[in-house]
Amino acid sequence: MTDTSTDTTPAAPKRTLIQSLEIDLRLLGMIGAFAIVCITFNLLTEGRFLTPRNIFNLTIQTASVAIMATGMVFVIVTRHIDLAVGALLATCSAMMAMTQTTWLPQYLGLELGHPLIPWIAIAVGILTGALIGAFQGWLVGYMAIPAFIVTLGGLLVWRNVGWYLTNGQTIGPLDETYRAFGGISGTLGEFWSWIFGLVATAAALWILAASRRNKKAHGFPLKPLWAEGVVAAIVTIGIMGFIWILNSYQIPSRVLARDFAARGLEVPEGYSAAYGLPISVLLLIAVAVVMTIVARRTRLGRYIFATGGNPDAAELSGINTRLLTVKVFAIMGALCGLAALVASARLANHSNDIGTLDELRVIAAAVIGGTALSGGIGTIYGAILGALIMQSLQSGMAMVGVDAPLQNIVVGAVLVLAVLIDIIYRRRTGAG
Amino acid sequence: MTQTPLVDLRDICLSFGGVRAVDHVSIDLHAGEVVGLLGHNGAGKSTLIKILSGAYQKDSGEIRINGELADINSPRDARRYNIETIYQTLALADNLDAASNLFLGRELTTALGFVNDAQMEAETRKIMARLNPNFKKLKEPVSALSGGQRQSVAIARAVYFNAKILIMDEPTAALGVHETQMVADLIKELKAQGLGIFLISHDTREMLDLCDRVSVMKNGALVGTERVEDVTEDDILSMIIMGKNPKKAA
Numbered sequence: 290m291t292d293t294s295t296d297t298t299p300a301a302p303k304r305t306l307i308q309s310l311e312i313d314l315r316l317l318g319m320i321g322a323f324a325i326v327c328i329t330f331n332l333l334t335e336g337r338f339l340t341p342r343n344i345f346n347l348t349i350q351t352a353s354v355a356i357m358a359t360g361m362v363f364v365i366v367t368r369h370i371d372l373a374v375g376a377l378l379a380t381c382s383a384m385m386a387m388t389q390t391t392w393l394p395q396y397l398g399l400e401l402g403h404p405l406i407p408w409i410a411i412a413v414g415i416l417t418g419a420l421i422g423a424f425q426g427w428l429v430g431y432m433a434i435p436a437f438i439v440t441l442g443g444l445l446v447w448r449n450v451g452w453y454l455t456n457g458q459t460i461g462p463l464d465e466t467y468r469a470f471g472g473i474s475g476t477l478g479e480f481w482s483w484i485f486g487l488v489a490t491a492a493a494l495w496i497l498a499a500s501r502r503n504k505k506a507h508g509f510p511l512k513p514l515w516a517e518g519v520v521a522a523i524v525t526i527g528i529m530g531f532i533w534i535l536n537s538y539q540i541p542s543r544v545l546a547r548d549f550a551a552r553g554l555e556v557p558e559g560y561s562a563a564y565g566l567p568i569s570v571l572l573l574i575a576v577a578v579v580m581t582i583v584a585r586r587t588r589l590g591r592y593i594f595a596t597g598g599n600p601d602a603a604e605l606s607g608i609n610t611r612l613l614t615v616k617v618f619a620i621m622g623a624l625c626g627l628a629a630l631v632a633s634a635r636l637a638n639h640s641n642d643i644g645t646l647d648e649l650r651v652i653a654a655a656v657i658g659g660t661a662l663s664g665g666i667g668t669i670y671g672a673i674l675g676a677l678i679m680q681s682l683q684s685g686m687a688m689v690g691v692d693a694p695l696q697n698i699v700v701g702a703v704l705v706l707a708v709l710i711d712i713i714y715r716r717r718t719g720a721g
Numbered sequence: 722m723t724q725t726p727l728v729d730l731r732d733i734c735l736s737f738g739g740v741r742a743v744d745h746v747s748i749d750l751h752a753g754e755v756v757g758l759l760g761h762n763g764a765g766k767s768t769l770i771k772i773l774s775g776a777y778q779k780d781s782g783e784i785r786i787n788g789e790l791a792d793i794n795s796p797r798d799a800r801r802y803n804i805e806t807i808y809q810t811l812a813l814a815d816n817l818d819a820a821s822n823l824f825l826g827r828e829l830t831t832a833l834g835f836v837n838d839a840q841m842e843a844e845t846r847k848i849m850a851r852l853n854p855n856f857k858k859l860k861e862p863v864s865a866l867s868g869g870q871r872q873s874v875a876i877a878r879a880v881y882f883n884a885k886i887l888i889m890d891e892p893t894a895a896l897g898v899h900e901t902q903m904v905a906d907l908i909k910e911l912k913a914q915g916l917g918i919f920l921i922s923h924d925t926r927e928m929l930d931l932c933d934r935v936s937v938m939k940n941g942a943l944v945g946t947e948r949v950e951d952v953t954e955d956d957i958l959s960m961i962i963m964g965k966n967p968k969k970a971a
Contacts, residue, residue, distance in 0.1 A: 599813065
C-alpha cells in the first residue's frame with residue numbers, strides 16, 4: 290500500500306512472456322486444443338488430415354455453423370438461448386429457393402438465370418431471418434416468455450413453415466451465381482486470394498499500430514516494442530499461411546478439362562490453377578469482423594455485454610433491455626438467413642431437412658468457444674474456433690473410420706469437458 | 722427555507738396489488754442539503770426513492786424539480802433532471818471494467834460513432850485520482866474489486882455526470898469501517914458543492930451525523946420530518962418503531 294509509483298509507469302519488471310505479449314490465455318488454450326485435434330488426426334490418417342484439400346473442405350463445412358455461432362454469442366451473452374436456428378435456417382433456405390425458382394419467374398416474369406435473381410433471393414432470405422428473429426425477440430423481450438420456450442416452439446414451427454412453402458419438395462437446381470456462395474463452386478482463385486491476404490495483413494497491422502498510437506496519446510502503459518513485433522509477425526504468418534494453404538489446393542485436371550471444354554477450349558499444356566479462398570469463407574470472415582466490431586466498439590455491443598453481466602444495472606443505467614433483446618434475436622435471425630445461403634448453395638438445392646440439429650452445433654460451438662451460459666462473457670473468435678474444433682473432430686473421426694454412434698459420443702463428451710475446463714480456468718483466475 | 726426546493730415530492734402514492742407501498746408522502750430537498758430517510762425494512766423508503774429515480778412509476782402525486790413539474794417515467798428521464806442514484810445493490814455490470822460501468826448508457830464515442838474506450842479510461846483515471854487515489858484496477862472487470870472500490874465506481878458515475886440530486890440507498894451497507902468513512906467524507910464534500918442528497922440508511926447514528934433533516938417512514942406513510950438538532954437518537958428510534966415522535970405526542 291506504500292507503493293508510490295503512478296499508473297502511467299510502463300511495464301513492471303516481472304512479466305511473463307505471455308503477459309508481455311498481452312495474448313488472451315483462453316484464446317491460446319483453444320488454439321492449443323485445435324492444434325492437438327489436428328495433429329492427432331493427421332497422425333491417425335497418415336498425413337491425410339492436414340492436406341490443403343482437407344483444410345479447404347473443413348473451412349467450407351464450418352462456414353454455415355460458424356456464421357450462426359457468432360450470433361449465438363450475443364444471444365447467450367444476454368442470458369438467452371436460441372433453439373430455433375436450425376429450423377429458421379430451413380425456412381430462410383426455403384424462402385430463397387422458392388423466390389429464385391418459382392416466385393420471381395412466375396410473378397415478376399424474371400427469366401431463370403436473370404442476373405438480379407440471386408441477389409433478390411438473398412435479400413429475401415436475410416430479411417425473412419431478421420423478421421422472424423425480431424418476432425421471437427419481441428416475444429422474449431416484451432412478452433416476457435422465456436427464450437427457451439419461444440425458440441423451442443420455433444424449432445417445431447419454422448422447419449414446418451419451410452415445409453409448407455415448398456410442399457416438402459427438394460428445390461433445385463439453384464441459380465449459378467447463388468451457388469457461388471456455397472464453397473467449392475465459388476472461390477477467389479490464386480491471384481485474388483493473395484491480394485486478399487495482403488490487404489487483410491495490412492489492415493491487421495494498421496489496427497495494431499493505431500491501437501498503440503491511441504494508448505500512447507493517453508499515456509497508458511505500452512507493450513515493449515519487441516512484443517508488438519512478435520504479435521505482428523504471428524498475425525502476418527497466420528493470415529498469409531492460411532492463404533498459402535488454400536492456394537496450394539490445385540483444381541484437379543479433369544475438373545479443369547471440363548471447365549475448358551464447356552467454353553470450347555482445350556487445357557493448355559502444363560496449365561494448373563488453384564481454388565484459393567472460398568467465397569463462403571470470405572463471408573464468414575466479413576461476418577466475424579463486423580460482429581467483433583459490434584461487440585467491442587459499438588454501444589450496442591457494450592449494452593449486450595452489460596445486460597448479460599447485470600440486467601438490473603443495465604436497466605437502471607437507462608438501457609432499453611427489451612428492445613435490446615429484439616435486436617439481438619433479429620441479428621441472430623439475419624445470420625441464420627446468411628448461413629442458409631451458404632448451406633443451400635453448398636448443397637446446390639434446398640431440401641426440407643437442411644440444417645437439422647444445427648441448433649445444437651451452433652450452441653456447442655459458442656460454448657466450446659468460451660461463451661458462458663450464465664451471461665456476460667463470450668467472444669466472436671472463440672465461437673468460430675469452437676465451430677472449427679467441432680467440425681474437425683467430426684470429419685477427422687469420419688476419415689479415421691470411427692463408427693457414427695461413437696462420433697456423437699465423442700463430440701458430446703468433448704462439449705461437456707470443454708465447459709468443465711473453462712469453469713475450472715475461470716475459478717482459478719477469478720474471472721467471471 | 723423560503724427558497725424553492727430542489728426536489729419537492731408532493732402527496733406521492735404507489736400501490737402494489739392491494740398494498741399501499743407509499744401512502745400520501747410529501748418530502749422536499751434543498752440544494753446543499755442531506756435529507757435522511759429512515760424506517761424499517763418495507764417501510765417504503767426505497768420505493769419512494771425509486772419513484773424519484775424513475776425505476777417505479779407513481780400512481781398519483783407530483784414531483785417538482787426546481788419548482789417545475791417533472792415527468793419521470795424511466796431512469797433515463799431521471800438522468801435528464803440530473804438525478805443520479807447509487808443503489809444498495811451497487812448497480813454495476815460485474816463483467817465490465819470500471820470505465821465501461823462509469824459511462825454505461827452514456828458512452829463517449831469517436832467521430833465515427835464507435836465507443837472510445839481509451840478516452841473513457843483516461844477520464845476514469847482522472848476522476849478516480851480525485852475520489853479514491855488507491856484505485857488502480859482499471860483494466861479488470863469490477864467483480865475483481867473490493868466493496869469500497871465498487872462503491873467508488875458507483876459514486877464516480879454520479880460525480881462525473883454533474884449530478885444535482887443524488888440518491889444514495891444504503892451506500893455503506895457493504896463496506897468496511899475505513900471505506901464507510903471514505904463515503905461519509907465524500908457525502909460531506911458533495912454537499913459542500915451544493916448537491917442535494919437523499920440518503921437511506923439503517924444506521925441512525927450515521928444519519929444524525931451526516932444529515933440536515935431526517936424523514937421517518939412507517940408502513941408506507943410519512944411519520945414526520947425533523948431537523949437533526951431538534952431530535953435525539955431515541956426520538957428517532959421511537960418514530961421508527963412506534964410511528965410517532967414522543968416529544969410531539971407529549
